[in-house]
Amino acid sequence: MQKKKLEVYHEHEEHHIDRSIAIIGSGNMGSALLKGIIHAKLAPPKKITACDINEAKLKILANEWKIKTTTDIQAAVQASDIVLLCVKPQTLSKALQAIKSVIRSDQLVISIVAGMRIAYIQQMLGERIAIVRTMPNIAATVDEGAAALAFGEHVSPAQQKIAISIFEAVGDVVTVSEEQLDAVTGLSGSGPAYIYMVIEALIDGGVKMGLSREISTKLSVQTVLGSATLVKKSGLHPAILRDQVTTPGGTTINAIHELESHGLRSMLIDAVAIATKRSEELSKIMNKVS
Ligand SMILES: NC(=O)c1ccc[n+]([C@@H]2O[C@H](COP(=O)([O-])OP(=O)(O)OC[C@H]3O[C@@H](n4cnc5c(N)ncnc54)[C@H](OP(=O)(O)O)[C@@H]3O)[C@@H](O)[C@H]2O)c1
Incomplete structure (x- = not known):
């Protein structure tokens, strides 16, 4: 297994995507992606905001990774170029309702929420939003994940690269059409x-x-x-x-x-x-x- 050691981060370090990132839902998968993003130096910790309804969870993440944290989902989204949706399927609708009024068309929305289609998210957030839908798996928590990504029609090639690099930070990545994500769920998700x-x-x-x-x-x-x-x-x-x-x-x-x-x-x-x-x-x- 690939072993990655903890490293010290410096202000002057170069970061590969260097965009601000909001992680909405900082549970198993959200935390795994956070760790991967920091280890792979995709963005500096000060540009990452973890958002969750659980303050105790956020406190642990802030101490461990020196990132920003908030329970205010709108503030997290407003401050970020990339929005990673990592909540449970049953709470996605509530999260989307909350961010609907603050989301902008220059932002990239990446959802790992199982089963929830790009069209659904688009209908909730607006037609022009760039949306990537992914199906990762639990092995992302040990940097050995298998993730499939499907791109919405407004996702630019540069944004596709960014999305791929985020999931490559925690394992292997393939790109598929959205229709194939059910098969991906049946294979590598489950x-x-x-x-x-x-x-x-x-x-x-x-x-x-x-x-x-x-x-x-x-x-x-x-x-x-x-x-x-x-x-x-x-x-x-x-x-x-x-x-x-x-x-x-x-x-x-x-x-x-x-x-x-x-x-x-x-x-x-x-x-x-x-x-x-x-x-x-x-x-x-x-x-x-x-
Ligand atoms: N785990 C997997 O193997 C796997 C694989 C593929 C895809 N996924 C997808 O990944 C997503 C997350 O799964 P997970 O296992 O990481 O779940 P999880 O550990 O329960 O994480 C979800 C987090 O979101 C928080 N949350 C709930 N409502 C929120 C809101 N409105 N705003 C911000 N945060 C909120 C939850 O807080 P509370 O705990 O306090 O409710 C929890 O910390 C799911 O949609 C799942 O379909 C998971």
Whole structure:
């Protein structure tokens, strides 16, 4: 895993995007993006405002990162070039209502709110607003996220670059059309949960065969991490890597046969498909402008 060390920031340092940024909703994802933005030196801490309804949370962030904080959502938006919407889907409408009167067409709005469409945000904020919709995942909290970005029609190429750089600060980024974000949700948005189940089951397998839980956990986690790293670094298709570790008549082929007879691959394909379908359904319900 990529390790990033804490660094000291100086007034004269160059910052890659050097724009003022408001992070609306400073929970798991908002805080992860904040950390990434500061570590990647995209903007100096004094140009970042974290906004949340929870003052205790803001106090911790202000102490840790020396950023500005406020519970006043309008003030946060007015002071910023880029507005990152990181609230829960059920609170988005309230947040948009609050910023509607202060948002300007020169600002860039980036939403990580699951299921909420660009058209919905545009309808709430105004037709000419530049809006980027993203689907990140929880691994952004450890700088190993997988995020997909879809751009609204008013997002300029320069703004696209800015949005990409923010999510690259906490992992890998792809760009997709907005229609594909449901599939992204079913794959990499919900995906960490699938992999946690795989890790959990591997741990239990080791325990069943007599390994201590501690040893089995360490080996299982590292096996998943190492295998994924090898796929990424080698650029090889996973089937080739699998063949390379499958000796004729050996242990691995026996385990693969067992996994195939229980339909492991079909199960995972079905899981992505059903999660995608559910994302589409939820999106339809959620995007009604009241
Ligand atoms: N977590 C994931 O894996 C993941 C993956 C992809 C996308 N997302 C999306 O990311 C968004 C945030 O998720 P999260 O896990 O970071 O949620 P979270 O930890 O609950 O963070 C949301 C934060 O927003 C605050 N908040 C609520 N209303 C607000 C308002 N009107 N103005 C300012 N702040 C407000 C909440 O305060 P309180 O806690 O006091 O209510 C909370 O601190 C969600 O829309 C989710 O769909 C999450």
